[in-house]
Amino acid sequence: MVDHTVRSFDTDLETLDRHISEMGGIAEKMLSDAMDALATMNVDLAKRVVETDMRLDNLQRMIEDLAVRTLARRQPVAIDLRDVVGVIRISADLERIGDQAKNIAKRAAKIAGEARLPRAVIGLKSMHELAANQLKDVLDAYAQRDADRAKLVWERDAELDALEDSVFRDLLTFMMEDPRNITFCTHLLFCSKNLERVGDHATNIAETVVYIATGETLASEDRPRGAEAAAMLP
Amino acid sequence: MVDHTVRSFDTDLETLDRHISEMGGIAEKMLSDAMDALATMNVDLAKRVVETDMRLDNLQRMIEDLAVRTLARRQPVAIDLRDVVGVIRISADLERIGDQAKNIAKRAAKIAGEARLPRAVIGLKSMHELAANQLKDVLDAYAQRDADRAKLVWERDAELDALEDSVFRDLLTFMMEDPRNITFCTHLLFCSKNLERVGDHATNIAETVVYIATGETLASEDRPRGAEAAAMLP
Numbered sequence: 001m002v003d004h005t006v007r008s009f010d011t012d013l014e015t016l017d018r019h020i021s022e023m024g025g026i027a028e029k030m031l032s033d034a035m036d037a038l039a040t041m042n043v044d045l046a047k048r049v050v051e052t053d054m055r056l057d058n059l060q061r062m063i064e065d066l067a068v069r070t071l072a073r074r075q076p077v078a079i080d081l082r083d084v085v086g087v088i089r090i091s092a093d094l095e096r097i098g099d100q101a102k103n104i105a106k107r108a109a110k111i112a113g114e115a116r117l118p119r120a121v122i123g124l125k126s127m128h129e130l131a132a133n134q135l136k137d138v139l140d141a142y143a144q145r146d147a148d149r150a151k152l153v154w155e156r157d158a159e160l161d162a163l164e165d166s167v168f169r170d171l172l173t174f175m176m177e178d179p180r181n182i183t184f185c186t187h188l189l190f191c192s193k194n195l196e197r198v199g200d201h202a203t204n205i206a207e208t209v210v211y212i213a214t215g216e217t218l219a220s221e222d223r224p225r226g227a228e229a230a231a232m233l234p
Numbered sequence: 235m236v237d238h239t240v241r242s243f244d245t246d247l248e249t250l251d252r253h254i255s256e257m258g259g260i261a262e263k264m265l266s267d268a269m270d271a272l273a274t275m276n277v278d279l280a281k282r283v284v285e286t287d288m289r290l291d292n293l294q295r296m297i298e299d300l301a302v303r304t305l306a307r308r309q310p311v312a313i314d315l316r317d318v319v320g321v322i323r324i325s326a327d328l329e330r331i332g333d334q335a336k337n338i339a340k341r342a343a344k345i346a347g348e349a350r351l352p353r354a355v356i357g358l359k360s361m362h363e364l365a366a367n368q369l370k371d372v373l374d375a376y377a378q379r380d381a382d383r384a385k386l387v388w389e390r391d392a393e394l395d396a397l398e399d400s401v402f403r404d405l406l407t408f409m410m411e412d413p414r415n416i417t418f419c420t421h422l423l424f425c426s427k428n429l430e431r432v433g434d435h436a437t438n439i440a441e442t443v444v445y446i447a448t449g450e451t452l453a454s455e456d457r458p459r460g461a462e463a464a465a466m467l468p
Contacts, residue, residue, distance in 0.1 A: 068319055071305045085302055092326070172416060179410045186406060189420065190427070 049105035264335035283339035
């Protein structure tokens with residue numbers, strides 16, 4: 001009877017893990033498609049990203065339902081309890097990464113007709129590269145319950161913050177150079193914020209992976225930050 | 235024995251409710267202080283808001299821990315299960331409302347030295363008024379488990395979206411009129427986004443209240459939106 005219960009719990013957990021990995025894949029794809037749509041002004045692609053977000057929302061609801069039922073039925077303790085709580089948190093972060101990608105895609109569709117400034121997009125591409133790497137690494141760290149790898153992701157978030165700060169300054173400069181750049185660059189400002197928040201969610205996931213693997217809670221105060229980011233926002 | 239269990243569950247729930255109401259009060263205060271700091275360039279007040287955010291984070295962690303333990307120990311079903319899951323969701327939304335207030339406060343401190351354009355702040359004040367009302371109403375709806383009142387909050391979010399759209403356009407106009415307005419107005423753009431997101435979280439809470447009270451899930455697709463907001467972001 002105990003064996004049966006244990007085995008059912010493991011099955012629940014495997015199902016949850018599979019859904020998390022599916023959510024991760026969808027979120028990564030949404031993000032790169034949204035950036036492609038922004039760079040190439042591809043309105044159709046942008047719309048597909050927006051539509052895909054519903055799949056991510058549904059998956060999150062499914063994960064949350066299953067996790068809550070698992071908690072109530074199996075009453076897991078210690079590491080098993082951390083695993084299930086961790087899954088709930090990670091699915092919420094992945095869902096919000098999807099929201100960021102959706103926001104970029106909506107903006108790509110919205111500004112498709114505006115005057116463009118291609119060099120203003122370059123900094124955003126670098127931000128996306130960094131953010132996508134962070135997301136990939138933290139999903140791998142989760143799959144392997146690798147706390148050390150998760151901590152590296154957590155520490156590297158400072159790079160993305162610093163890059164956002166520099167993109168922010170560049171965009172402001174373009175706007176001051178020529179008022180005709182203002183509308184386009186303003187929209188890019190929001191996209192750069194979206195990418196920075198993808199990094200924040202990857203950092204949250206890293207904290208959750210460390211919590212699952214070790215029971216330890218990382219304190220945000222200890223996280224290294226870009227010199228600018230530490231003092232104040234851009 | 236059953237009675238004892240039931241009573242313990244009720245005690246857990248009352249404790250959770252009390253913490254939610256405390257979080258709500260702190261979030262409301264943070265938001266109005268952040269807006270005051272922004273309007274009056276009060277750096278000290280802004281710093282206090284940033285510090286207060288830690289209290290909100292701690293409360294959320296405490297609520298989440300207690301809720302998870304309640305789920306695992308008491309195995310609640312039906313409405314009781316919805317109540318506990320609801321508390322987890324609402325505390326997460328309140329924590330993120332605190333983050334929005336913190337972001338506004340950080341920005342208020344950052345731009346205290348910049349050239350200002352007082353008329354640009356007026357639209358933000360109206361947005362804050364609307365958002366604060368939504369938050370107050372949805373907290374009342376939660377306290378009374380009043381699904382109808384929650385639905386009104388949910389429907390009224392369209393007003394805030396429409397107002398943000400108009401603030402966005404105004405700020406862009408100020409920037410185009412005079413490049414010296416660009417830095418200040420850019421920061422205000424982000425603040426208006428923060429306020430819009432406060433409204434989104436109030437809407438999420440409204441959905442959770444309806445779910446707790448009725449078991450029904452409101453579909454985001456059905457929510458009325460501002461004409462602009464429906465088509466595309468700002």
